[in-house]
Amino acid sequence: MKEKVKARSVPFSKTRNRHANETAEDYVEAVAEIIEESGECRVLDLARHFNVSHVTVSRIVKRLQDQQLLYSQPYRPVELTPKGAKFAKRVRERHAVVLAFLMALGVDKSSAQIDSEGIEHHVGPKTLAAMKRFLES
Amino acid sequence: MKEKVKARSVPFSKTRNRHANETAEDYVEAVAEIIEESGECRVLDLARHFNVSHVTVSRIVKRLQDQQLLYSQPYRPVELTPKGAKFAKRVRERHAVVLAFLMALGVDKSSAQIDSEGIEHHVGPKTLAAMKRFLES
């Protein structure tokens, strides 16, 4: 007889959850950019953006909709909820700071673009502030 | 009327593989540190280090052994293969540079330690070189 599965006690320190949060940041950021560039964001736009199948995208969109970051209806474009738009704004600003910072450090644009996309998720408030100070000097 | 959104010139690598590689970096680095500090590295040392169950550790150790980065026998300490030792050296040096760099930027030690552990995995050769130049000036 199997026992009942107990509830998780510490949900957010673990790698799996951290990665899921990074995915949320990436998707919300991409949705905001694609809407800004082309007026609307389709599932396939995201699939091409992340170089991933549309299936992967639509499952993640569903989860982010459950988290009230995105909104979409079947066969319709993906939109940002107000919560998602605020989240996207923060993420995009942080990304812009990291990118500008790396270039100011002397990293070429191409490398800076690649590295900033990985680094941005791990830049805490203190580090972000330090990068801003550096950019202003 | 919407325009096509083209895929990024340097697309995201597949997230799952990226994460697996980060895990390899983290584990190899931790094994090297633990051996240096206490003479040997047990599965439970790693479990405590990453705040994870021993089951998770032993599965990952098994995979890294298949990749010839680690070596272990049942109920025995985990060791680095020659390949793993070289890998660990590179990873630890990069980590040290990132940590020193953040502190030199003015980030407090505690924040720098936390952020450097996330950032290190995404610091490419060009960015690493730029950080080293900064540290020397």
Next chain:
DNA sequence: CAAAAAATGTAGCATGAGCTACGGTTAATG
């Protein structure tokens, strides 16, 4: 406006990383 093309959705599978429960080994110690 019907047929073809494009876009999405669903089913079902793989792998990585997390867990608990349980059992087997090794090391400590009374």
Next chain:
DNA sequence: CATTAACCGTAGCTCATGCTACATTTTTTG
């Protein structure tokens, strides 16, 4: 030296992210 404690392995579950194959809906077009 027999127990106990610590350590480790295996079974079997969840969830997140990948996929292909196939079904459905929307859009384009002949």
